[in-house]
Structure formats: C-alpha cells, structure tokens
Amino acid sequence: SQTIHQWPATLVQPVGSPLSLECTVEGTSNPNLYWYRQAAGRGLQLLFYSVGIGQISSEVPQNLSASRPQDRQFILSSKKLLLSDSGFYLCAWSLSGRTDTQYFGPGTRLTVL
Amino acid sequence: AQTVTQSQPEMSVQEAETVTLSCTYDTSENNYYLFWYKQPPSRQMILVIRQEAYKQQNATENRFSVNFQKAAKSFSLKISDSQLGDTAMYFCAFRTSGTYKYIFGTGTRLKVLA
Numbered sequence: 001s002q003t004i005h006q007w008p009a010t011l012v013q014p015v016g017s018p019l020s021l022e023c024t025v026e027g028t029s030n031p032n033l034y035w036y037r038q039a040a041g042r043g044l045q046l047l048f049y050s051v052g053i054g055q056i057s058s059e060v061p062q063n064l065s066a067s068r069p070q071d072r073q074f075i076l077s078s079k080k081l082l083l084s085d086s087g088f089y090l091c092a093w094s095l096s097g098r099t100d101t102q103y104f105g106p107g108t109r110l111t112v113l
Numbered sequence: 114a115q116t117v118t119q120s121q122p123e124m125s126v127q128e129a130e131t132v133t134l135s136c137t138y139d140t141s142e143n144n145y146y147l148f149w150y151k152q153p154p155s156r157q158m159i160l161v162i163r164q165e166a167y168k169q170q171n172a173t174e175n176r177f178s179v180n181f182q183k184a185a186k187s188f189s190l191k192i193s194d195s196q197l198g199d200t201a202m203y204f205c206a207f208r209t210s211g212t213y214k215y216i217f218g219t220g221t222r223l224k225v226l227a
Contacts, residue, residue: 032213038156043204043219051213059214088156094213101148102206102215104158 002027006091006105013112019064019078021108023091026072031093033074034102035066038088050074051096086112115140117205119218126195127226133180134190134221136205144210147181147188152202152220161203164188195225 035047048066091105126132149161164172205218
C-alpha cells in the first residue's frame with residue numbers, strides 16, 4: 001500500500017531564515033505531487049504541483065519554491081521566510097494518469113516569528 | 114473560473130442524528146470527479162467519499178452518502194448516525210478530467226454534540 005511522509009511535523013523559524021520541507025511517497029511510481037498551504041481556520045491553497053521529475057507548476061507567485069529531485073520526493077523551500085508564510089503545509093499525491101483521488105500527508109505546522 | 118462553494122461555515126448535530134453538508138460547484142466541463150475530505154483536529158486530511166460525474170448513482174460509504182445533482186451542480190454530504198468522532202472540518206473538492214488541479218471549498222466545521 002502507498003504511504004506519504006512529511007517532515008518535520010512542526011517547525012518554528014525566525015523571519016528571514018531559510019526553509020526546507022520534505023515529502024516522500026512510498027509504494028507507487030511516478031505519482032503526481034502537490035504542496036498546499038492552509039492558514040488557521042481557512043481552506044487549502046494550492047502552491048505547487050508536479051507531474052514528474054523536474055516538472056514543477058507554480059500556482060501562487062511568492063517567495064516559496066518547490067523541487068522534485070527524485071521520483072517520489074517533493075521539497076518545498078524558501079530562501080527567506082516571511083511572517084505570512086506561517087501556516088499548515090500539506091503534501092499530497094495522486095496516481096499518475098488516474099488523478100481521481102488525492103491522498104494527503106500528515107502536514108507540517110510552520111510558525112514564523 | 115471553476116469554483117467550489119460551501120455555504121455553511123459551521124454546523125452542529127446531536128449524536129446519533131443525521132446532518133447534511135452542502136456543496137455547490139461551477140464548471141463548464143462534463144467529466145469530473147467530486148470529493149469530500151474530513152480534517153479532524155489532528156489536521157490530517159482524510160478522504161471520506163468520492164463520486165464520478167458520469168455515474169448517476171450516488172456514492173455511499175457506510176454512514177456517509179452523497180446527493181449528487183449534476184444539473185444543479187450540487188454535491189451534498191449526508192452523515193447518518195453522527196458520532197463524536199465525526200467532529201471535524203469537512204472540505205468539498207472537485208477535479209476535472211484531464212487536469213491535475215483540485216479545487217477546494219472553504220470548508221464546513223461540524224461539531225457533534227453528546
């Protein structure tokens with residue numbers, strides 16, 4: 001069966017510091033991968049999605065970036081965090097070619113001080 | 114633009130009773146998929162139920178069922194015999210065939226009362 005991991009689970013970072021969140025999927029090949037952000041009490045905002053290694057689509061222009069160095073690894077990064085980057089970050093995957101259902105990771109709670 | 118609207122920000126229901134959460138969407142496409150996700154206090158997003166738009170029969174999963182009205186672009190979730198563990202945020206979402214993007218509603222916070 002497929003599983004999705006995210007780490008770290010929680011992170012507290014000062015403004016201006018870099019960020020690296022990692023997401024890995026097990027049990028499937030060439031998944032579609034997604035990064036979402038959820039502000040407190042709000043809905044999901046799609047940040048990036050990837051349909052293959054090196055293929056990244058950005059939905060929201062901001063100081064975040066994403067990379068997919070390996071087939072089942074998706075990384076969210078920032079060179080300098082802003083206060084507004086605080087939130088709950090969710091990674092998700094769906095089957096390549098059959099993108100009918102998304103499955104989510106446990107999430108990372110990021111607090112920027 | 115494709116949108117999903119959940120008009121009930123918060124709802125409450127007594128334990129063992131039935132509750133219906135509303136969702137409407139807007140798309141000009143004919144082939145798409147619809148989903149309800151549950152986000153409990155742990156914040157892990159869990160798939161509750163899914164529906165293919167080409168299927169007329171409403172999907173059911175144990176105590177969860179949907180009322181899919183394609184012409185009205187409505188996709189409501191009915192929870193029967195509500196349990197305390199159903200307390201969560203519920204998100205409606207859809208994706209059109211041939212795209213990779215999922216559109217989510219703003220969510221309905223459901224509280225089940227003992």
